[in-house]
Amino acid sequence: VRTLAWVAVFLVCLIYVCAIFLTMQVGHNHEAYLGALSYDGTEWAYSTYFGTVPRSMLTLWQVITLDNWADGIVRHVIHQQPLMGFLFILLILSTTYGLLNIVVGVIVENTLGTATRTQEQVEQEKEEEKKSAANSLRRIFELSDVDQSGTLSQAEFRAAWKMREVQEKFETLGIPMKDAEQLFRLMDPDGTGEIKLTEFLASCMQLVSKHSVHRLRNSQMGHRDIVQLSMLVENSSKKVDSLGRKIDSLEGAVKAFNLGITTLPSYLLDRSVYFSLGSCTAVPFHFVHIMYPPPPGASYQLPRFKAKFVGNNSQDGYTEYFIEVSNLSNGDKWTVSRRYREIRELHDHLKLKYPDRIPKIPGKKLWGTMDPHFIEERQRGLQAYMDGVLAIEPDVRTRVLQKFLEVDSRQAAAIRAPSPTVAAVEPAQPLGISPQGPPVAVQQPEQQSSSPISAK
Incomplete structure (x- = not known):
């Protein structure tokens, strides 16, 4: 004013x-x-x-x-x-934007001061209420100590906080009942179930300060976080132990499997072996039940082959290469057609088994694959590659290579299809299972055909 x-x-x-x-x-x-x-x-x-x-x-x-x-x-x-304009400018600056703003500032300051004093009075009244409530709690808990031992057991504490008057006092202190029970557990770290009455009442008096309440709540939150973290660590440890046991059992199963595999004959160790059952149905060898295993000491030698690229045919955006295959063991000959993709798959398989012995294959090309000059150049490169593969003795002569050089079911169907100009030719059976020993190749009688793909 x-x-x-x-x-x-x-x-x-x-x-x-x-x-x-x-x-x-x-x-x-x-x-x-x-x-x-x-x-x-x-x-x-x-x-x-x-x-x-x-x-x-x-x-x-x-x-x-x-x-x-x-x-x-x-x-x-x-x-x-x-010149009178300067006088009016100075007058407005000093009064409208000066003195009148001072008036507004003074009014705002007085208003804030009044509000602050009112808030302080409210806080002071609350503090007095809390002190009164704490004193009331002291009297109540002194009466709750029925055995007059100077300590407050958890049973006595529970009996006291079930009283409506005690609950109201706790609410006045700003302590929910669950926090009051948490306070009892915090003051009893050993888990004995008893705390000194003087210590508990001193803690209640400290709760009168809002900073103490804030620290207590932060402590409780930290305690809950620690408990949750410990439970998480315990659960993770159990999961790790269970996973370790599963890994141990899996390792034992793998060792047993490897031990069983090593006892099989050598010609059954190639996982790529496929046998023909019934009407040319291909299944992996480990699903085939062999009724008559080969006798001990028996050996199986795959035939030797010679492959010659004799031509090619380009259609529908790809090129098929005709390969004349010769069985050097019995002199049989036949012709198969293979795409570059199939030859590449054979190369990838052999490269995994013999990484240091397989020669390089002609590379891929993104465009211009139908160019006649490129096709002839690739055919010469594939011929050199196949000669290099067949020249490696004797490990590379696997059943995968034998299957690659055989007449496949697609070509066999083409050969068997009736045509007025092409005689029907029965292809050689891929592989069979001999009742007396290892798988053997079953050959059909030779027939003549005018088709570029023939089986001899």
């Missing part, structure tokens, strides 16, 4: 001094304003605004409050006396 009074006194004095000056310079300056036209082309009533000191004070108050101050007053004055 004192600040506002001094601001009001200073504002009145400033307006009074400026009013005297403007009355003399504007209101009594008849030579400049009497009969003269203002900026809007009309004669301005200067004596109405600045004819006397009270009128000048009222006009200045209108300027300070920014009520039609520019068009109604200041523009008329500076039209006749331009």
Whole structure:
């Protein structure tokens, strides 16, 4: 209030001094304003605004409050006396944006101060209520210590907090019942189920401070986090132990499997072996039940082959290469057709088994694969590759290579299809199972055919 009074006194004095000056310079300056036209082309009533000191004070108050101050007053004055514009600018800056803002600031400060004092009073009242509640708790828990041992057991504590009056006191302290029980567990770290009554009451008194409550709640949250983390670690440890046992059992099964595999004959160790059962149905060897295993000491030697690329045929965006295959063991000959993709698959399989012995295969090409010059060049490269593969003795002569050089079911169907110009030819059976020993190749009688693919 004192600040506002001094601001009001200073504002009145400033307006009074400026009013005297403007009355003399504007209101009594008849030579400049009497009969003269203002900026809007009309004669301005200067004596109405600045004819006397009270009128000048009222006009200045209108300027300070920014009520039609520019068009109604200041523009008329500076039209006749331009230097008066500096006076009005200084007056507005010092009063409208200076003293009046001070008034607003003082009012806001007083309002905030009043609110703060009110809040402090409310907090003080709450503190007094908490102290009263803590004192009441002291009396209640002293009565709860039925054996007068100076310690409070968990049973006595539970019996006390079931009382409605005790619950209300805890709520007044801002402690939910679950936090009160947590407090008892925190004060009993050994898990004995008993705490000293004086320590518990001292903790209740400390809860009167809001900072103590905040620290207690943070401690409880940290305790819960630690408990959850320990449970998570325990569960993870159990899962790791279970996984370790499964790995041990799996390792034992793998060792037993490897031991069983090593006892099989050598010609059954190739996982790529496929046997033909029934009507040319291919199944892996480990699903075939061999009724008559080979006798001990028996050996099986795969035949030797010779392959010659004799031509090619390009259609539908790909090229098939015709390979004339010769069985050097019995002199049989036949022709098969293979695409570059199939030859590449054979190379990938052999490369896995013999990485250092298999020669390089002609590389792939993204475009221009149907160019005749490229096809001839690739055929020469594939011929050199196949010669290099068949020249490796004797390990590379696997059943995968034998199957690659045999007439497949697609070509066999083409050979068996009736045609007026091509005689039907029965292809050689891929592989069979001999009742007396290892798998053997079963050959059909030779037939003549005019087809580029023939079996001899």
